[in-house]
Amino acid sequence: MNDRVSITVADGIADVRLTRADKMNALDPAMFAGLRDAIDRLGTMPEVRAVVLSGEGRAFCAGLDMASMAGGGSGLKLSERSRGLSNDAQFVCTGWRELPVPVIAAVHGVAMGGGFQLLSGADIRVAHPDTRMAIRETYWGLVPDMGGFALWRGTVRDDILRELVYTSREFSAAQAQGWGLVTHLDDDPHARAMAIAREIAGRNPDAVRGCKRLFAEMHDGDTASILLAESVEQVALMGSPNQVESVQANMARRAPVFVDGNPPPRS
Numbered sequence: 233m234n235d236r237v238s239i240t241v242a243d244g245i246a247d248v249r250l251t252r253a254d255k256m257n258a259l260d261p262a263m264f265a266g267l268r269d270a271i272d273r274l275g276t277m278p279e280v281r282a283v284v285l286s287g288e289g290r291a292f293c294a295g296l297d298m299a300s301m302a303g304g305g306s307g308l309k310l311s312e313r314s315r316g317l318s319n320d321a322q323f324v325c326t327g328w329r330e331l332p333v334p335v336i337a338a339v340h341g342v343a344m345g346g347g348f349q350l351l352s353g354a355d356i357r358v359a360h361p362d363t364r365m366a367i368r369e370t371y372w373g374l375v376p377d378m379g380g381f382a383l384w385r386g387t388v389r390d391d392i393l394r395e396l397v398y399t400s401r402e403f404s405a406a407q408a409q410g411w412g413l414v415t416h417l418d419d420d421p422h423a424r425a426m427a428i429a430r431e432i433a434g435r436n437p438d439a440v441r442g443c444k445r446l447f448a449e450m451h452d453g454d455t456a457s458i459l460l461a462e463s464v465e466q467v468a469l470m471g472s473p474n475q476v477e478s479v480q481a482n483m484a485r486r487a488p489v490f491v492d493g494n495p496p497p498r499s
């Protein structure tokens with residue numbers, strides 16, 4: 233892990249923070265590398281059941297670093313598909329969707345440009361009401377290209393999105409919530425995000441991971457593949473140890489005790 237991103241894991245929740253507070257967590261090459269490393273690492277941690285993503289200091293993320301902007305961009309090879317369907321710059325946003333567990337973004341201060349695309353990669357987004365937001369790329373003569381167009385599908389009305397993208401106009405978190413870009417407004421977004429993460433961490437981790445796979449299928453697949461994927465997930469879960477524990481704990485009105493890292497095989 234580099235000095236741009238920290239990960240603290242406790243009780244099944246990974247608290248992931250951008251730590252470049254003096255520059256509003258702007259995305260310089262080290263931040264891009266830190267985010268990619270964090271996603272890679274989280275993807276291999278069976279004990280993680282949910283992720284909370286936030287920024288230290290005054291802002292969530294102020295977008296592409298100005299020095300990078302002056303130098304012509306992120307410096308990453310945008311034409312290469314180095315991370316599955318994504319390039320290295322896109323992966324810092326799309327990678328959260330590809331993680332096997334839910335990701336909750338806790339947003340405050342500023343979320344602009346690449347910072348807004350970054351929060352768009354989360355499953356659930358909690359924002360402080362005073363957060364300043366903008367899809368800022370056309371202001372700098374660019375297009376949003378960090379996965380935004382793939383991630384915004386299904387979250388926001390087409391004409392609203394077009395206006396935000398074409399104008400680069402700043403908008404409030406309350407507007408974003410009304411448009412479907414933000415889930416909750418909260419004066420303490422990190423505490424609210426952690427509370428949601430704790431609820432998720434209290435469910436069968438195999439079922440939650442199965443649901444995350446199904447959401448990916450819902451996003452990208454056709455009806456036939458979605459229906460088949462639901463059946464595959466359910467057949468694997470039924471009668472598996474963590475599913476049996478869910479039932480027994482609920483019947484006995486006690487907290488369930490789940491085992492991480494031993495998912496039932498899917499066929």
Ligand SMILES: C/C=C/C(=O)SCCNC(=O)CCNC(=O)[C@H](O)C(C)(C)COP(=O)(O)OP(=O)(O)OC[C@H]1O[C@@H](n2cnc3c(N)ncnc32)[C@H](O)[C@@H]1OP(=O)(O)O
Binds near residue numbers: 294295296347375376
């Ligand atoms: C493909 C992707 C493209 C994109 O991401 S396009 C979007 C690029 N980002 C932006 O356009 C935002 C640029 N920043 C600003 O407009 C302003 O900042 C804010 C509105 C975000 C905040 O303004 P205020 O509250 O007055 O703070 P402050 O004094 O301007 O910033 C505090 C410190 O943070 C540094 N900083 C802010 N944004 C960036 C950035 N994007 N890259 C590098 N540094 C940034 C500043 O320079 C300064 O630092 P110091 O105190 O050392 O002067």
